[in-house]
Amino acid sequence: GAVVSQHPSWVICKSGTSVKIECRSLDFQATTMFWYRQFPKQSLMLMATSNEGSKATYEQGVEKDKFLINHASLTLSTLTVTSAHPEDSSFYICSASEGPESQPQHFGDGTRLSIL
Amino acid sequence: GQNIDQPTEMTATEGAIVQINCTYQTSGFNGLFWYQQHAGEAPTFLSYNVLDGLEEKGRFSSFLSRSKGYSYLLLKELQMKDSASYLCAVMDSNYQLIWGAGTKLIIKP
Numbered sequence: 001g002a003v004v005s006q007h008p009s010w011v012i013c014k015s016g017t018s019v020k021i022e023c024r025s026l027d028f029q030a031t032t033m034f035w036y037r038q039f040p041k042q043s044l045m046l047m048a049t050s051n052e053g054s055k056a057t058y059e060q061g062v063e064k065d066k067f068l069i070n071h072a073s074l075t076l077s078t079l080t081v082t083s084a085h086p087e088d089s090s091f092y093i094c095s096a097s098e099g100p101e102s103q104p105q106h107f108g109d110g111t112r113l114s115i116l
Numbered sequence: 117g118q119n120i121d122q123p124t125e126m127t128a129t130e131g132a133i134v135q136i137n138c139t140y141q142t143s144g145f146n147g148l149f150w151y152q153q154h155a156g157e158a159p160t161f162l163s164y165n166v167l168d169g170l171e172e173k174g175r176f177s178s179f180l181s182r183s184k185g186y187s188y189l190l191l192k193e194l195q196m197k198d199s200a201s202y203l204c205a206v207m208d209s210n211y212q213l214i215w216g217a218g219t220k221l222i223i224k225p
Contacts, residue, residue, distance in 0.1 A: 006158075034213075043203065043217040044159070093158045104149055105213065107158040 003027050004096050006108025013084065014116055020080045021111045023094030029074035030096035034105060035067075038091045050077045084115045118142045120216035122204050127222045128194055136189045136202050136219045144209020150178050150189045151203040153218065159203055162189070191221075199223045 003026040011019050023033055033050040048058045048069055056069035068080040077096075081088055091112050095105035121139045128134040140148070147166040151159035165171055165180035165187060177190040189202055204216040 044215050046213070046215075091156075104161040104164055106161060110158040112156075 002098060002104075002106040004030075004094065004106045004108040006094050006111055008111060009109060010112050010114075012114045012116065015085050016083055017115075018080055018082045019084055019113060020078055021092055021094070021113075023077045023079070023096070023108050025075045025096045025106075028096075028098045030077075030098065031074060032097050033071060033077040034095045034097075035069060035077075035079050036093045036095065038093060038110075040091075044093065047079075052077075081113065084113070086115045089113055089115045118206075118208065118214050120204055120206060120214055122202075122216045122219045124217070125220045125222065127224060128191075130194055130196060130223055130225050132194050133190065133192050134194060134221065136191075136204075136221065138187045138189070138204035138216060140185050140187070140204070140206045140214070140216075142206050142208045142214055145182060146207040146209065146211055148178075148180055148187050149205045149207070149213070150176075150187075151205065152200050153203060154200045162202075194223050196223050196225070 005024045007022045031052050035047045036044045038044050046059050047062045048056045050056045050069050050071040052071045052074050058064045071077040091110050093110040095107045097103045097105050119141045149164050150162040152162050153159040163178040170179045175192045180187045201218040201220045203218045205213045
């Protein structure tokens, strides 16, 4: 149980392109989903917390207009990297929790984004 | 501020036992998690401790002492596939996860 699917796994695109990443909870409803970014050999960095039906909560230093998050249903959250540039190249990972408190986060497989 | 400390890297031998320590200072405590992350992959959940003591799950065990702000992950009968990074994360009073930087475990034959 508790499977999280993330798509796509890999994206390579030109600078200035917008990229959408989907995160789905397959066998449970996730009121809260999390978006992380991870640079090589570094730890996970929380970008934002996505709540179904409400605006996402962004961490300090993360541009909300650049990283658009939509959590339209209890099983789907999307992250759109708008006008991506090479410095946005990273490993983006979503996670979802079955409950709001003290529940482990289950991670998607991640999306490796490379901007040329 | 909130802080999670764990060693950057450890090396162990196949078949042996290794203990990865984690100390934390957070605003409140609602549990401690251990995750395994292989290179280029997303983390996978290993264990959760909220009460003091040892939780055993097969070859992996996790220990917690809340008074000391300390946890360890114990891996027995090490296998080559255990080579990975091990992430310690604490859930604070706001139910936010605070992540450690991870411990890279290298297993040698």
